[in-house]
Amino acid sequence: MKHYEDDYQDDEVSKSAVKREMERWQKLGERLTELNQSVWAQMPISETLRVALEENKRHKQHGARRRHLQYIGRLMRDENVDAIQEKLDLMDPSSEAYGRRQRQFELWRTRLVNEPDSLNEYIELNPEVDRQQLRNLVRNAQKEVAGENGRPGTAFKKLFQFIKGEASED
Numbered sequence: 001m002k003h004y005e006d007d008y009q010d011d012e013v014s015k016s017a018v019k020r021e022m023e024r025w026q027k028l029g030e031r032l033t034e035l036n037q038s039v040w041a042q043m044p045i046s047e048t049l050r051v052a053l054e055e056n057k058r059h060k061q062h063g064a065r066r067r068h069l070q071y072i073g074r075l076m077r078d079e080n081v082d083a084i085q086e087k088l089d090l091m092d093p094s095s096e097a098y099g100r101r102q103r104q105f106e107l108w109r110t111r112l113v114n115e116p117d118s119l120n121e122y123i124e125l126n127p128e129v130d131r132q133q134l135r136n137l138v139r140n141a142q143k144e145v146a147g148e149n150g151r152p153g154t155a156f157k158k159l160f161q162f163i164k165g166e167a168s169e170d
Helices: 017-033 038-042 047-056 062-078 081-091 096-114 118-125 131-146 155-168
Strands: none
Touching: 017 038, 017 047, 017 081, 038 047, 038 131, 047 062, 081 096, 096 131, 096 155, 118 131, 131 155
16 A cells, blocks of 8 residues: 555645745835835845846836736845834834834933943943934933923934934944
């Protein structure tokens, strides 16, 4: 008697799973087409994909656009999809990664204003930072918080924007 179970391998991926994965890549490629070229420059994508994304803008008819999106989906096979997805999530305000990053910026801002030793720690972690500007922003934010009303204002916001800007340059 022949055992048919031995003919089937568990590591084979079903055709439906392959289609779902291709559809996921195609949707990710479609999200990339909605972004501008300056954002593509920050993405970990190949030159071939970058050219295909630029060409997508030329296709106006529905059928041509659909076929080109399928082509972009095929190109996505060779890309690091997880890294691209992570970058897109950091740009999307509704994503969990974006919120987590914003909270991290807020934590650094609060630490820099309230804990004097944290300035050196931040500079060690970010050696490329403009130290003089950072020190000035921290000093102004500390004065603002220690002022009459004790509430943070523009200097506090400027410090946050500075920290956020430094992180986006990485």
